[in-house]
Amino acid sequence: MYSQKVMDHFMNPRNVGEMPDADGIGTEGNPVCGDVMKLYIKVDGDRIVDAKFQTFGCGAAIAVSSMITEMVKGKTLDEALKISKETVADALDGLPPQKMHCSNLGADALKKAIEDYLSKVKK
Ligand code: FES
Numbered sequence: 001m002y003s004q005k006v007m008d009h010f011m012n013p014r015n016v017g018e019m020p021d022a023d024g025i026g027t028e029g030n031p032v033c034g035d036v037m038k039l040y041i042k043v044d045g046d047r048i049v050d051a052k053f054q055t056f057g058c059g060a061a062i063a064v065s066s067m068i069t070e071m072v073k074g075k076t077l078d079e080a081l082k083i084s085k086e087t088v089a090d091a092l093d094g095l096p097p098q099k100m101h102c103s104n105l106g107a108d109a110l111k112k113a114i115e116d117y118l119s120k121v122k123k
Contacts, residue, residue, distance in 0.1 A: 002059075003093035005067075010059040015069035019052040023120070026112030032101050035061050039109040041072065043117050048072045048080055053109075060095055060102035067091050068106040077114055083107055 002010075019040035026039045035057030042050035051069035055062050068088050072080045085103040089095045095103055 001096055002063075005092045006060065006063045006095065009063035009066040009092065013062055013066040015052045015066065016054070017052050018054060019050070022052075022113075024113040024115075024117030026109040026114070026116060028105050028109035028112060030057070030061070030101060030105050033058065035102070035105065037061060037065055037105045037109045039065070039069070039106070039113045041110075041113045041117060043077070046076050046078070048075055048077065055105075057105065058099075058102060060099040061105050063092055064088050064095075064103045064106040065109075068110055072110060077118070080110060081114060083110060 019042065022040035023043040024041045029036045037053060037055040037057060040052045041048050051072050053065040053069050055065040071083060071091060085107045088106050089100060089103045
């Protein structure tokens with residue numbers, strides 16, 4: 001049911017933890033199940049140089065969070081904003097249809113983290 005990549009990112013999640021000096025933080029809850037994800041980004045110029053996450057959620061949500069923190073590193077903010085739930089699911093070699101809502105969490109938290117960063121630099 002789950003791809004090898006999903007299992008790998010679930011069993012060995014990358015970039016777990018808090019980032020005290022984060023430039024942007026995005027928190028997103030999933031109304032379907034109540035799971036919550038917090039995504040931290042570190043930005044240099046217009047590029048995301050580091051990302052971390054804390055997720056209280058299902059295995060798919062943890063795999064999505066782990067994958068998305070790997071995907072955004074080195075991307076410009078514009079490129080990162082193009083990451084959608086489909087892009088993340090594809091990078092994980094797919095998610096079961098009933099678990100697609102879990103990948104929403106990652107894309108939405110990322111968007112919020114970028115918006116949080118942008119709102120701070122504009123001030
Ligand atoms: Fe809640 Fe997957 S079941 S995010």
